[in-house]
Amino acid sequence: MDDFIINNVCRTERENASEYRKKLPQVINTILASMEDERCFVHIGDEPIHFSTTVKEMIDKFREILFPGYFSSEKIDGANLVYNMGQAVSLLYDILSEQIIHVLRHDCLRYGQACSECEKTGNTIALKVIQAIPDLRISLAEDVKGALDGDPAAKSHDEIIFSYPGLYAITVYRIANILFKLGVPQLPRIMTEHAHSLTGIDIHPGAKIGKRFVIDHGTGIVVGETSVIGNNVRVYQNVTIGALSLPPNAGEKLRGSKRHPTIEDDVIIYSGATILGGDTNIGARAVVGGNVWLTRSVPPDTKVFIESPHLIYKRHESQKELNHEYQV
Template structure:
């Protein structure tokens, strides 16, 4: 039998060391409290609490449950319970959505001392108007699903697109957030889009204007800026940036309401790694932008833009001699 010997002296020394460190914490706390009076730093003390992202996730999940009936419900949905389950989900969504809207309206009203906008009636009214658009949203998202399936040989069914494509998740959240953005609801649309961004790697600003049959293939690393305008039947691949040109340090005030991001017209395809920048940049209809292309000026309709093939060098690992790239093996 193995005998275990406890070094009590060592244990006491370790505990004393821990206590020595903890005794320093009150001094650190005093310094942190003193920094609260520094107006150059930011604090959110005594104001209406900012709502929790977990509530936003619950709201998005409830939207998806209604937008795609039977796909994301906790229980099986059939003809016998469809009316009941839909009614319950819509009622729950209205409560969650109106509460979120009222919360952010009240937060901004109190924090920034804005003129009263009657937060509660407005929140309930906007929530109802957004929910009233759900039939139209369902038709719009159905076009997105069909376009993703039709253009992707790897997709085995529409169900697969709905269940597992991160692009569709990001587009779904964008289309809801865009509605709230149009109603001038603060904070909430961005929090929703950043939630989708954190899950998918796809960053679509809720202020962007995006047409129907929009497809994001793969998706990771995509950025679509606030004032981007994207037409119908546009497909973009991973690591595409539709962004703004380099901005001066004081751009926040000078360019806040200016168009800073490109316009992508109908039936355009943008391949992976492409970067398209600038508010005056227009990619004409039916054009194709190849991988890794960098554009800061407009492209006419029906144009293909590709990078010149890079010069590759093949060398034998043993002899270090260059091999013809036409037949390197």
């Protein structure tokens, strides 16, 4: 009897589900009709947008080459180094050139641009990026050393390379910045947004960042497109190096202008600090304390802190409340 009841319940639930599905064609027609609505956006009939999985594969291959032996799926030694590096570089070149050609063709066809000779340009740019890898490795090595020098919790260079989200975000930024400066559309931003989604660190590929840039912890960091950051700068979590609020119609007018701060050499910015505005300059060797809000410049060799909060401690003792107020 129980089996009979269960079977009937299952059959009824399946029939009910079919009734819901019968309503889908009407919903689909409504969705299709909405595609004629000029208030919304569609991307139909154009080159497809590249898939994030391919971008991830490309970033992973870059890391294999930038840090040989760290992220390879097999042991690398003198017996297979030349073969392994040759395979990795060849594959990276193929992936990278295909991605660049893809975004060039996408923008050309979608926006009716003049022919950019996608194939030739894509292959040329991909080769330039591959040729930049030796210098890129040196730059990233300095970032790693900077992290070890300033972080007592770091036990080795290996620990930083393997596990620090800040270094991952910086690595992706430095690759994307090369592509950005070579005029590749979309792809650099997609790469840094991929790193953003994994680490919580949002660095625009157009930012200019010097040597030995260190991100400590990292979650919640924002670095805007026109930011300029010098050498030996250390930034802690939840720091914003951003633009002042703009009116809704300012996008086109101010696009390309200097909207984000300049951070000079040897500056330390502690967690929660917010620094805004294209005219804001943080002088060399300055220290910006936690939760500081800045929209004007700071001279070199200056410390900026918020006054210690006035804390109130309350406790109950023998039914009598004792209040203690003092500075911390």
